Amino acid sequence: NAGVTQTPKFRVLKTGQSMTLLCAQDMNHEYMYWYRQDPGMGLRLIHYSVGEGTTAKGEVPDGYNVSRLKKQNFLLGLESAAPSQTSVYFCASSYSLLRNTQYFGPGTRLTVL
Amino acid sequence: EDKVVQSPLSLVVHEGDTVTLNCSYEVTNFRSLLWYKQEKKAPTFLFMLTSSGIEKKSGRLSSILDKKELFSILNITATQTGDSAVYLCAVDPQINNDMRFGAGTRLTVKP
Numbered sequence: 001n002a003g004v005t006q007t008p009k010f011r012v013l014k015t016g017q018s019m020t021l022l023c024a025q026d027m028n029h030e031y032m033y034w035y036r037q038d039p040g041m042g043l044r045l046i047h048y049s050v051g052e053g054t055t056a057k058g059e060v061p062d063g064y065n066v067s068r069l070k071k072q073n074f075l076l077g078l079e080s081a082a083p084s085q086t087s088v089y090f091c092a093s094s095y096s097l098l099r100n101t102q103y104f105g106p107g108t109r110l111t112v113l
Numbered sequence: 114e115d116k117v118v119q120s121p122l123s124l125v126v127h128e129g130d131t132v133t134l135n136c137s138y139e140v141t142n143f144r145s146l147l148w149y150k151q152e153k154k155a156p157t158f159l160f161m162l163t164s165s166g167i168e169k170k171s172g173r174l175s176s177i178l179d180k181k182e183l184f185s186i187l188n189i190t191a192t193q194t195g196d197s198a199v200y201l202c203a204v205d206p207q208i209n210n211d212m213r214f215g216a217g218t219r220l221t222v223k224p
Contacts, residue, residue, distance in 0.1 A: 004155075033212075040122075042214035042216040043156070045211055059213070107155060
């Protein structure tokens, strides 16, 4: 089992460029999440999904879109990157709401110039 | 607004010391509180607490929840350099899946 994997590990973008971060899990988890982590602010939830074909907004959804076309994959898109989106992005998955022990991916460090 | 506050923000101790990390919260419709350890990369799960007064233990780590006073503590006894990490507290509300994390406590254990 690879657990939760994220692609890419690092990325540098210019302001206005777009990109997609891919998260994949092989644990058959229903729930998947995208977080961003900034210094001194802990983890903040961007969007999440409670199952294939569903998505919902978290605490800081502006400037991001997500899709969950397959149960094992959760994509995070930045349509027009801004320097304020410079952060480390973590994907996580969990089996259910009742067993909300989230398993995290290794993170993607994104820099927007 | 839901809020999770951890203290202290950072802590430096020597090997063998005992440390207590604090997490206080204000969350609508609390379901559970979770502790994670984050070294260089992804957070790893330590404990999930749902009931007051029941201590969870794993080796030298233990944690307890007080739902009346809205806080939790994480204790680490006989600290080792490998305990150096950021410890994150998160609260899971019942209404939605918007788990709220605290800013973390950075623990440094010196030899």
